[in-house]
Amino acid sequence: MEYEVDAKEEKSSKARAILKGFVALLLLVAFIYSSGVYQRFLYQRTSPLVEQELLESRVDAEVLPIQLSVFVLRNEEFNGSKRSYESVLRLVENASIVWEQAGIMLEIKDIYELERSDREINLLLDNPSLFVANVKEFDSRTINVFLVENLRGINGIAFGGIRAVQVADYTTVYDFRALAHEIGHILGLGHVRGDIRRLMYQGANGSALSPDEIIRARATVINSF
């Protein structure tokens, strides 16, 4: 009899240990997922050898320039961008080639290196208006591009209301494609489905714009910039 009770207790304590282990594993996975730690290991930096192929302009009208204020958010922690100056220039140059098909040219107004803690960088994703309130170089006449190392698992994000975008160092698509895509959102374009060749398709390297998208993007530049 006593022997049976011991065996039951042993089983129950084994079950508790397994449950505890399972909960701990779940918490670990949730932490890794929410922090974006995996972005550094599973995503890639875009090679300097990759260039956007030249696209024929589909517009017979004047080229419209858009100015970019680029902010490289640096720190020695986890989320600070490790991009070099040359990498920033390549990023914008290649994204600009994508937009050439719409007769839109991306021009760098300025590049700023800002020291920001991971906590502050996270604030940019959670509350961008509050973050930019503390960036005196923020220029709402331009598109403000914030570069960080990881973005909790996403390649880039656009904050349309404040004309700002964020792009990660580590991405699943080419970084310049991510930048061009986010700029598309600032210029009033939404996501498209079903055709991975399109710029506004999520999570692929497509760069094509439809005639309607070109008209809308140019109208936004003309009316709002």
Add this chain to the structure above:
Amino acid sequence: MEPVKVIKRSESEAGWQFTVEVGAESDRIGYSVFLDKEYYQKLTKEKRKPEELVHRSFLFLLQREAKTAILRSFNLHEISYYFSEYEEEMRRKMGL
């Protein structure tokens, strides 16, 4: 700002010589720019590449004047004669 391309032409003990091209193909202007090593060290503490300093300097100039108004050949340290805020702005933008 128009596209700015910096090409290193030569390097000596005293410094570097660069060609800087500003503008698209149809209306591109070329500049000859000199950067003394001593001045480079003063501005960057050697934490940035000389090309970056030259590129940033042109972004600075183009915010203040048309490309046609920029001297075709100059030494980078001359910029502060015309724009007293130049050195401080360069350091701030480079995060130094």
